[in-house]
Amino acid sequence: MKFKRLEDAELTGKTAIVRVDFNVPRGPDGSVSDATRIEAALPTINYLRQAGAKTVLLSHFGRPKGEPNPALSLEFIIAPLSEMLGYDVTFSEKLDKSAIDAMEAGDVILIENTRFAAQETQGDAGMAQYIASHGNVFIQDAFSAAHRRHVSSAVIGEYLPTYAGLAMERELDHLAQALEHPKAPVMAVVGGAKVSTKIDLLTNLVDKLDILVIGGGMANTFLAAQGHKVGKSLCEHDLADTARKIMTRAAKANCEIILPHDVVVAKEFKAHAESRACGLDEVAADDMILDAGPETVNLLADYMDKAATLIWNGPLGAFELPPFDTSTVEAAKYAAKLTKAGKLIAVAGGGDTVAALKHAGAANDFTFISTAGGAFLEWMEGKTLPGVDILRSE
Ligand code: AMP
Numbered sequence: 001m002k003f004k005r006l007e008d009a010e011l012t013g014k015t016a017i018v019r020v021d022f023n024v025p026r027g028p029d030g031s032v033s034d035a036t037r038i039e040a041a042l043p044t045i046n047y048l049r050q051a052g053a054k055t056v057l058l059s060h061f062g063r064p065k066g067e068p069n070p071a072l073s074l075e076f077i078i079a080p081l082s083e084m085l086g087y088d089v090t091f092s093e094k095l096d097k098s099a100i101d102a103m104e105a106g107d108v109i110l111i112e113n114t115r116f117a118a119q120e121t122q123g124d125a126g127m128a129q130y131i132a133s134h135g136n137v138f139i140q141d142a143f144s145a146a147h148r149r150h151v152s153s154a155v156i157g158e159y160l161p162t163y164a165g166l167a168m169e170r171e172l173d174h175l176a177q178a179l180e181h182p183k184a185p186v187m188a189v190v191g192g193a194k195v196s197t198k199i200d201l202l203t204n205l206v207d208k209l210d211i212l213v214i215g216g217g218m219a220n221t222f223l224a225a226q227g228h229k230v231g232k233s234l235c236e237h238d239l240a241d242t243a244r245k246i247m248t249r250a251a252k253a254n255c256e257i258i259l260p261h262d263v264v265v266a267k268e269f270k271a272h273a274e275s276r277a278c279g280l281d282e283v284a285a286d287d288m289i290l291d292a293g294p295e296t297v298n299l300l301a302d303y304m305d306k307a308a309t310l311i312w313n314g315p316l317g318a319f320e321l322p323p324f325d326t327s328t329v330e331a332a333k334y335a336a337k338l339t340k341a342g343k344l345i346a347v348a349g350g351g352d353t354v355a356a357l358k359h360a361g362a363a364n365d366f367t368f369i370s371t372a373g374g375a376f377l378e379w380m381e382g383k384t385l386p387g388v389d390i391l392r393s394e
Contacts, residue, residue, distance in 0.1 A: 011051035017135035021142035044165035066118030132159035141165025144372035146387025157390030174368035187307035191216030192314030215316035231287035262293030291317030292327035336365035349376030
């Protein structure tokens with residue numbers, strides 16, 4: 001998809017309404033515990049300041065259910081944001097003409113949590129028009145919110161010339177590189193708990209990939225559908241038909257599906273539970289499959305050696321509970337090594353995936369890690385994201 005970039009925008013002397021994602025995690029003392037999303041917004045803000053625009057930042061924070069809630073105010077962002085920019089950002093509880101008139105070229109203002117208004121999540125045209133009337137351009141820089149047709153993530157774009165911010169641009173360029181026009185062979189690793197949350201994703205991927213690795217709890221559903229005994233493992237037996245349909249579709253599309261060849265089982269779902277690696281026909285009735293086994297990791301490494309592009313979503317086992325993080329850590333490290341050596345393009349995303357790859361110490365060597373959860377998944381499902389659609393240039 002061709003989209004409108006910041007470099008295409010007329011910015012000098014203009015007011016830019018900018019959607020960022022400041023929905024950051026907070027520690028027990030209320031401070032920002034992971035500033036990744038704030039850091040992601042800095043290049044666009046600096047760009048706009050240098051271009052001599054007035055910058056009006058919009059973001060949601062948490063789920064205030066359409067009414068003001070002081071506990072979910074965005075004001076706590078001002079201090080870390082100002083420090084990172086080396087410039088004092090102003091905060092305003094509301095967006096109005098006086099707030100904009102008080103600004104000079106290069107100034108930045110952050111407006112209170114967009115979800116304090118119920119109209120935000122309804123995608124209300126009136127609210128979008130009101131916000132748009134205070135600016136000249138709209139910059140969408142929050143890919144992580146782009147799967148929602150909310151006022152600030154998409155609808156304002158119907159009333160103003162709209163451009164991708166630099167974080168959005170990086171996201172879209174890397175995602176295109178991984179799935180729109182990737183270098184073949186293309187391989188995906190899809191793990192996680194359940195098939196039920198990833199049916200659309202698997203169905204879309206088998207049409208586009210050469211190799212699809214299914215891991216984590218969801219692999220149990222596929223193994224059970226093939227007639228393997230999975231004991232007490234997490235398994236959606238009612239989705240056996242769905243799993244078989246996905247495998248048939250993959251075969252027709254020439255996509256090779258890789259399931260675990262061996263597994264690590266335990267009797268208890270807890271860290272450091274006594275465990276053993278075993279073959280698929282050695283899973284006892286009271287066993288739980290909690291990770292892929294060492295043979296599977298070797299097999300994945302062989303496939304990664306052959307692949308040119310790798311897309312990763314979801315852990316291969318119960319990675320929060322050591323030692324059931326082993327296959328995820330080993331496979332991620334191998335992918336990172338190949339990527340660092342310039343032999344693989346590796347793109348990853350989706351909630352737990354970022355945590356799993358950071359835990360493996362592999363995150364920095366991946367080509368790109370999306371900070372988006374739901375938006376990354378919907379993009380992998382092949383869906384049109386409303387907040388990306390407004391950026392389309394043809
Ligand atoms: P998801 O949110 O769908 O990406 O799933 C991630 C969750 O799946 C993590 O919390 C993992 O602990 C969990 N998970 C992965 N493999 C297994 C497994 N074999 N049994 C139980 N839970 C698992």
